[in-house]
Amino acid sequence: MFRMLRMKTLAALLLSCAACLPMAAAHGADADYPSRPITIVVPFPPGGSPDMLARVIGDKLGQRLGQTVVVENRPGASGTIGAAHVARAAPDGHTLMMTPNTFVLSPLVLPKGVVSFDVQADFAPVILPAKTLMVLAAHPRLGVKNLPELVTYAKAHPGLTYTGSANGSPQHVAGEMLKQMAGIDMSFVSYKGLAPALNDTLGGHVDLIFVPYGNVAQHVKAGALTVLGGLDEERLASAPEIVPLREQGYPRMVVGVWTGLFAPRGTPAPIVDKLNREINAILALPDVKQRLEGASQILVGGPPATLAKVVKRDLDTYAPIVRSAGITAD
Structure with missing residues (x-):
């Protein structure tokens, strides 16, 4: 009887330890990250809003994480060359992508075969740092x-x-x-x-x-x-005199202009969450706010789900318009 009790107790302990393993692994992924320099790929040439955001945020992120953050411009094919590179990268949080909303539109307007990734299935949203009206x-x-x-x-x-x-x-x-x-x-x-x-x-x-x-x-x-x-969803505090088109009788007239940070699919959630927390804190810094708002950026932030939501919204909006109008890229 005592032998059976000991066996049950041992089994319960083993099950308890097994249940802790995923939590320990998740904590380890967060604690050990980053273990080497981080690269933020911008799939467009230097000088645009995504490049500026990557450099401003990357500089502060490197200071906070104690690792170098490198911004790498990989332009070409409407941003799809750089995006494909990130989609193929190791999902360990050391390769990220800062991209404008054309990331969602390009696969819809480019010829079949040019785009080798799925914008929702192959990327993990990290944060929506900013948008433009x-x-x-x-x-x-x-x-x-x-x-x-x-x-x-x-x-x-x-x-x-x-x-x-x-x-x-x-x-x-x-x-x-x-x-x-x-x-x-x-x-x-x-x-x-x-x-x-x-x-x-x-x-x-x-x-x-x-x-x-x-x-x-x-x-x-x-x-x-x-x-x-x-064309934003709401009237903005920074420009209250500009009435959204959706308030003028056309509620579906919303076309966002945003820049998002993505990681490859499969990047551990603790790493995504750590990046999200750090960048939200960076966006709240007075010098960062002054720099970005002075460049006509509207700071957003929030959880990864905020970025995932606008990606889905744009796909649902753009796809039927592109098909019905026969829109193609130059």
Whole structure:
């Protein structure tokens, strides 16, 4: 009887220890990380918002974690070359990716075979550090002040033109969304970059432009452009005068402009959580807030689920528009 009791006690202890193993392993992954320099891949050339965010956050992250953080630019194929490299990297938290929201759109608009990854299945969201307010702006000669006035004008004057960047860009998708939702006729004018698109809109050669507000704020104040509304989900404290398009009768007119940090699929949750905690703390630093907000970035942060949510939202929004409009990238 006592022998049987001892065996039961031993079995219970073994089961208890076995249950602790995953917790111990998880704690070990967190405690030992990072064990070598961290690389943040930016799948675009230096100079853009993702590059700036990677360098500002990476510098502080290296200080907090006691390891060097290297920013590596791997541009090409609309960001898919760098993203594919990260998807293939070891899932140990030492290779990360800072990318704009075109990461979600590129697989939908590029030819089949170009993209070798799945944006949801092959990456672990870490944090959504920042976003930018995109607005719809009109040349003043149209005489419209908001979206309902634009829709009325467009129905009376079919054939308006709009721009923002190249074929297959978020701005292109935003215009096709508006066309379908409002039942108006507009043509997209493609440019190789925002600068020439903005110049031609300011010159009156193009009627409308979807553009980050920070790029046109000075032109709006000077009366050279009229902002008709924003494409964010909510009215922003930093620009309360800009009414979201979704509040102007088109509740699904949301096109986010964001930058996210991702890890390869399979990166241990304790490592993802540690990175998330550290970067949330970095975003709260006064000097970081001043630097990023001065560059027209709207700080977001929050748990990894916040980034996962916007990825799913954009996929659900973009895919049907891209299919129905036949949008392809240049």
